[in-house]
Amino acid sequence: MTLTVSTVPASRVGVPYGALVGVELRRLWWRRLTKVALAIAVLLTGMTLYGAYQSTAPDTIAERVQSYRQTVAQFPQMVKDCQQAQAQARESGDAGADFGCAQLTAPTPAEFGLESPEAGALTASLATTNAYLYAFLAFVLGASFIGAEYSSGSLGTWLTFEPRRLRVASAKLLAAGAGGAGVAAVGLGLTAVGAWLVSRVNQPDPALQLPTAAADESITQLLIRCLVVAVAAGAAGVALGMLVRNTGAVVGIVLGYGVVVEGVLAQALAHGRLAPWLPLKNLEAFVERGSTYFAEACTPNGCQMEAMRVTYTHGWVYLLVLSIVGVIAALAVFRHRDVG
Amino acid sequence: MDVAVTTIGLRKTYLRRGTRRAAVERLDLTVPAGGVHGFLGPNGSGKTTTIRMLLGLLRPDSGQAWIFGHRVPVELPAVIGRVGAIVESPKFFPTFTARQNLRLLSDAIGTPRTRIDEVLEATHLRERADDRYAGYSLGMKQRLAIAATLLKDPDLLIFDEPTNGLDPAGIREIRDTMRALGDRGKTVLVSSHILAEVEQVADTVSIIGRGTLLAEGRVADLLGSSTQFRVGVPDLQRAAAVLQDAGLPTEQEGAFLRVTTEDGEQVTRLLAGHGLFVRQLTPMRPDLESAFLRLTSESGLDAAPEAPVAASPDELPGGGA
Ligand SMILES: Nc1ncnc2c1ncn2[C@@H]1O[C@H](COP(=O)(O)OP(=O)(O)OP(=O)(O)O)[C@@H](O)[C@H]1O
Ligand SMILES: [Mg+2]
Numbered sequence: 316m317t318l319t320v321s322t323v324p325a326s327r328v329g330v331p332y333g334a335l336v337g338v339e340l341r342r343l344w345w346r347r348l349t350k351v352a353l354a355i356a357v358l359l360t361g362m363t364l365y366g367a368y369q370s371t372a373p374d375t376i377a378e379r380v381q382s383y384r385q386t387v388a389q390f391p392q393m394v395k396d397c398q399q400a401q402a403q404a405r406e407s408g409d410a411g412a413d414f415g416c417a418q419l420t421a422p423t424p425a426e427f428g429l430e431s432p433e434a435g436a437l438t439a440s441l442a443t444t445n446a447y448l449y450a451f452l453a454f455v456l457g458a459s460f461i462g463a464e465y466s467s468g469s470l471g472t473w474l475t476f477e478p479r480r481l482r483v484a485s486a487k488l489l490a491a492g493a494g495g496a497g498v499a500a501v502g503l504g505l506t507a508v509g510a511w512l513v514s515r516v517n518q519p520d521p522a523l524q525l526p527t528a529a530a531d532e533s534i535t536q537l538l539i540r541c542l543v544v545a546v547a548a549g550a551a552g553v554a555l556g557m558l559v560r561n562t563g564a565v566v567g568i569v570l571g572y573g574v575v576v577e578g579v580l581a582q583a584l585a586h587g588r589l590a591p592w593l594p595l596k597n598l599e600a601f602v603e604r605g606s607t608y609f610a611e612a613c614t615p616n617g618c619q620m621e622a623m624r625v626t627y628t629h630g631w632v633y634l635l636v637l638s639i640v641g642v643i644a645a646l647a648v649f650r651h652r653d654v655g
Numbered sequence: 656m657d658v659a660v661t662t663i664g665l666r667k668t669y670l671r672r673g674t675r676r677a678a679v680e681r682l683d684l685t686v687p688a689g690g691v692h693g694f695l696g697p698n699g700s701g702k703t704t705t706i707r708m709l710l711g712l713l714r715p716d717s718g719q720a721w722i723f724g725h726r727v728p729v730e731l732p733a734v735i736g737r738v739g740a741i742v743e744s745p746k747f748f749p750t751f752t753a754r755q756n757l758r759l760l761s762d763a764i765g766t767p768r769t770r771i772d773e774v775l776e777a778t779h780l781r782e783r784a785d786d787r788y789a790g791y792s793l794g795m796k797q798r799l800a801i802a803a804t805l806l807k808d809p810d811l812l813i814f815d816e817p818t819n820g821l822d823p824a825g826i827r828e829i830r831d832t833m834r835a836l837g838d839r840g841k842t843v844l845v846s847s848h849i850l851a852e853v854e855q856v857a858d859t860v861s862i863i864g865r866g867t868l869l870a871e872g873r874v875a876d877l878l879g880s881s882t883q884f885r886v887g888v889p890d891l892q893r894a895a896a897v898l899q900d901a902g903l904p905t906e907q908e909g910a911f912l913r914v915t916t917e918d919g920e921q922v923t924r925l926l927a928g929h930g931l932f933v934r935q936l937t938p939m940r941p942d943l944e945s946a947f948l949r950l951t952s953e954s955g956l957d958a959a960p961e962a963p964v965a966a967s968p969d970e971l972p973g974g975g976a
Contacts, residue, residue, distance in 0.1 A: 330765040338762045342748075345755060468746035469756075471712055472803065475740050476763045478711045478731045654712040 335482060339490035348459055349494065352452040356502040359448055363441050364509035371432040371517040380523060383427040390421050430528040432517050437510035439537055442503055446541035446602055449502045450548035453495025455566055457552020460491050462562030471654050484557065484649040488550045488642065495549025499542050507538070532604065540602055547638055554645035586611035586618075591625045594637060600630030657688035658721075659811050659842040660709065665718035667704050667866075678704040680866035681718065686844050686859075688723075688810075691837040693853035693860035693874070694846040695947065701866035702846040703743055706815050710740055722811065736764065739804025740813040745796040749789035753780055753799050756788060761806050774802040794825040801832065812836055814845045818852060830856050850947050862950055869950045877946055884919050886912040886926075887935030894931050901925050913939070 330338075343349055369375065397416035404412035424430070464470040477483055519525050555565045577595045581587070587610035590596045600606040604627045612621040665682040668675045679701040686692045696702050707713040709720055711728035720727045725734040747756040757771045775781045778798040783791070791799065797817060804812055814833065818826040833843045834856050847853045853860060854874060861871040870877055887910070888894040895912055898905040903922070904915040914922055923933050 330763065334765065335763060338759055341762070342759055345751060347750060463748065467748055468744075469748050471742060472746045472760070473763070474712060475710050475735065475738070475742075476760050476807075478728065478735050651714070653714060654707075 332482060332486070335477065335486045336489050339486050340493060343456075343460060343490050343494045346460070346463075348456060352456050352498055353501055356449055356452055356498050357505060360441075360445055360502045360505045360509065363445060364506070364513060367432075367437055367441060367510065368513045368517065370428065371437075371513060371519075373517065373519065376429065376517075376519050376523070376525075379427045379429050383422060383424060383429055386422045386427075390419075394419055424526060425528075429523075429525050431519055431525040432514040433527050434507075434511040434514040435534050436528040437514055438507045438534055439532070441506045441510055442534075442537060442541055443603055445502055445506055446499070446544055447598075449499040449541065450495070450544045450598075452498050453491075453545045453549040454552040454569065455562075456494050456498065457491035457549040457554075458556045458565040459552075459562040460494070461487055461553050461556035462560070462565065465556075465560040466562070474654060480650045481646060484646050488553050488645075491549040491553040492546040493549070495545040495547075495552075496542055498549075499545030503538050503541055507534075537602075544598065544602060547634070551638070551641060554641045557645040557649045587620070590623075591629060592633075594634070596625055597630040597633040597637075600625040600627060601634055606630070658685060658724075659688040659692075660684065660686035660720070660722055660844060662705070662709075662720040663718060665705065665708060665720055666716045667701075667708060667713060668716050677866050679708070679715075682863065682866060683868055684861055684863075685871065686842065686861070688842050689837070689840050690858035691833050691843040691845060691856050693857035694844055694863070695848070695850060695853055695860055696846075696863040697848055697951065700848075700863050702848075702863065703815055704866075705863075706740070706742055706813055706844075706846060709813065710738070710742065712742070736807055737810040738813065739807055739809035739811070740815075741797075741800040741804060741817060742813075742815050744819065745800035745803075747788045747796075747799065747803075750787060752785045752787055753791070753802075754784045756799070757803060757806065760803055764807060766806050770806055774805045777805065778802040793820045794822070797821060797825070797829065801829075809841070811842045811844065814843065816846055816848070818847070818849070826852065862947060864951045870946075878940055882915060882917055883939040884914050884916065884922060885935070885937040885939055886914055886922060886933060888912070888926060888931050888933055890931060893929070894926055897925055897929050897931065898922065911935075 394416055397414050397419060401412055401414040401416055404414070430436075464473065474480070474483065552565065555569070556562065559565045559568065573595060577593050581589050581593055581596075587608060590608035590610060596606055596608060606625045607622050608625065609620050610623055611618050612623070662682055662684040665679055665684070666677060667679040668677045670676075682701070682705060684694075684705065686694075694702055694705075704713065708715050709722060709727060711731045714728070722731075722734050722738060725731070727734070747753075748759075751759075753775065754771060757774065758768070761768065761771055772781065775784045778801055780795065780798055780802060783795065788796070788799065801817075812833075814829075817829050817833075821829065830852065833845055837843050837856075837858065845853065845857070857874055859871070859873050860877060862869045862877075885908070886894070891907055891910075891912060895905045895907060898912070898914055901921075903925075906913045916922065919936055919938060923936060926933055
């Protein structure tokens with residue numbers, strides 16, 4: 316080697332913090348997995364949009380209109396049949412028989428999915444389900460963002476260029492959070508635009524006079540909550556990656572936890588009363604402004620399963636505390652642990 | 656003497672199968688500034704562990720270390736810009752190209768982008784700069800690691816076994832690089848267990864075994880002066896008799912005599928006095944290998960199994976990373 320390199324006035328104090336985050340963002344952008352995650356987000360969003368398109372397509376609506384009309388036509392007969400059966404039961408000895416015929420209500424268009432597709436409502440319902448997918452992609456992205464540094468050993472090289480561990484770690488958390496926001500923004504943007512298109516394309520025949528489903532809350536706020544979840548998921552991926560140091564293990568732990576603990580054990584243990592203290596349940600409560608669970612409720616007369624609610628406030632406070640504790644733990648461990 | 660690196664009582668233990676074992680045990684190391692300093696020791700003697708502690712990658716159990724007068728790891732940020740290091744083997748992102756890897760590092764320290772081409776050129780990697788790192792040969796990986804250290808224009812370069820796995824041409828290239836850096840006034844700390852390699856390039860050396868310093872100094876001093884000469888004369892029998900009569904232990908060795916003395920002049924004088932004219936007189940220096948083996952066996956360190964150690968009473972409480 317000739318080593319004819321010039322002498323540079325080497326920066327001896329490192330770069331500003333923002334520049335360090337910028338370097339991490341560039342690395343995130345260069346990663347193949349980032350592009351794969353974006354592609355998956357686009358693809359799956361497209362699939363949910365196609366589903367929405369199909370279920371609001373004129374043909375589908377026409378079928379539903381038909382079965383609605385049939386039911387409406389059959390309704391008086393249904394009531395009659397009911398009353399007849401009740402009368403028969405009373406005659407054959409059971410004087411108090413009540414078949415609830417009076418409670419039978421005429422079918423409504425909404426029960427048959429007969430609503431005029433409205434962009435806002437469609438966006439809300441698609442975003443609510445897609446948000447979990449974006450969050451999971453962001454999480455995997457974050458976990459492998461740091462996991463790749465451990466597996467390749469390049470974290471050691473990195474620390475010989477920037478040894479201030481807290482700076483290094485927090486820049487990675489921020490970059491992964493931003494990456495999560497990016498994936499979610501692309502997905503949610505596509506969802507909103509797609510929902511609008513579907514609602515335009517599938518405008519039903521005005522002659523049908525279908526009712527319009529209105530979104531029952533601010534779409535903007537819902538989208539912001541979905542975005543926040545993706546940011547937190549990206550950072551959570553990095554934080555868990557710092558603790559576990561292996562991408563596969565992190566993703567395995569979280570999937571295993573989701574299935575075994577929240578899926579099976581939560582119902583089996585403590586008569587379902589654990590639900591309000593489980594992360595995924597609270598995530599749902601945050602995204603969907605409250606979440607229902609079933610648990611045993613007891614009165615002096617005995618116990619029975621009842622629907623209960625994890626409130627929105629409970630959800631966001633819980634998640635905020637969990638995130639703060641997680642980030643502090645990850646930073647503390649990253650700061651002190653030997654890099655082998 | 657200006658000092659680049661100093662350690663005092665540096666100690667690092669690992670928990671292995673339930674017992675604490677010292678990888679580095681009260682190591683006092685001094686690396687003079689400027690020139691090439693060999694850091695020698697057999698496998699597992701704690702060279703890499705020491706280097707990792709100097710770079711803030713590992714936290715010592717106790718002891719102190721300085722680089723250019725800055726306490727490490729506490730003041731490492733102030734001095735890291737002057738230190739370039741390759742620990743154990745080059746480590747980069749395998750799916751990124753050499754240029755991408757260098758770009759990330761150079762942006763992390765704020766060197767101008769033009770520097771990347773310069774260091775790629777200097778390490779003969781420019782043509783392959785846009786290939787993925789995973790596809791590099793070992794020698795190319797090693798050169799990329801050197802390129803990365805040169806991004807900073809460091810005053811101290813730490814190379815941990817830099818010739819591992821390289822072919823003779825590669826070894827020579829690295830050796831020349833280190834020598835050139837040393838001659839330019841940089842400090843090169845090179846660890847190795849291949850003594851011949853260090854002997855040729857190092858100005859000074861430290862020898863460690865089982866984590867402690869066994870010897871240090873200039874290579875020439877450690878080797879000691881020549882105490883034996885190989886002598887070529889026409890009449891071996893007569894010459895041997897003359898030398899032995901003068902009290903110099905002499906043995907025949909093929910077509911030569913091996914004489915044990917520190918004074919080569921005495922040999923030629925004695926023989927010439929008897930009409931025996933010396934054709935060849937070669938001082939036989941002990942090499943670092945034998946000096947090294949002598950040192951390690953003297954301290955009973957080479958073959959002995961590692962003994963568990965007691966926890967140090969003066970462990971550092973915390974000590975920033
Ligand atoms: N992460 C670790 N956990 C447990 N023991 C370790 C760890 N790293 C190193 N050691 C032990 O510390 C001792 C010193 O190892 P080190 O890698 O510093 O030696 P070395 O001088 O660099 O050896 P080599 O010439 O083989 O590279 C060895 O006994 C090794 O087994
Ligand atoms: Mg080593």
